[in-house]
Amino acid sequence: MRILIAEDDMTSRRFLSRFLSQYGECDVVVDGMEALDAYLISVKEKSPYDLICLDIMMPKVDGVRVLKAIRDFESQRGLLPEKRAKIIMITALAETDYVKKAFELGCEAYAAKPIDTEKLVEVMENLGVIKILSSKYEG
Secondary structure, eight states: OEEEEEOOOOHHHHHHHHHHHHTEEEEEESHHHHHHHHHHHHHHHHHHSSSEEEESSSSSSHHHHHHHHHHHHHHHHOGGGGGOOEEEEEEEETTTTHHHHHHHHHHEEESHHHHHHHHEEEEEHHHOOOOOOOOOOOO
């Protein structure tokens, strides 16, 4: 799985990169322009991202605008919803208006800082980007 992490806070960026690297190859960028560049390069190289984690508040271009640009690009290319990148918005709790707008534009989920790794794994499993082997046996 290919993962793009767009996060301007170094601590959050490092944490997400370390945590998500167990699930796939992670590319890390620090602002919205770099996120858009990385996304377009991945498509051009025919190796698109499966999962994109976008911080809402980033320099140059915020995460909501990056999300809109990605969804517009996917729509122009006629991608079916199941073929589109899964996008999780990363947010501070005070950014509820941005989260609402992000869902309207097509994000699949959001994660509040500080990131709860168990919830993040559950979200990724629900989105179908990872599969967790259950150790529960009924019998």
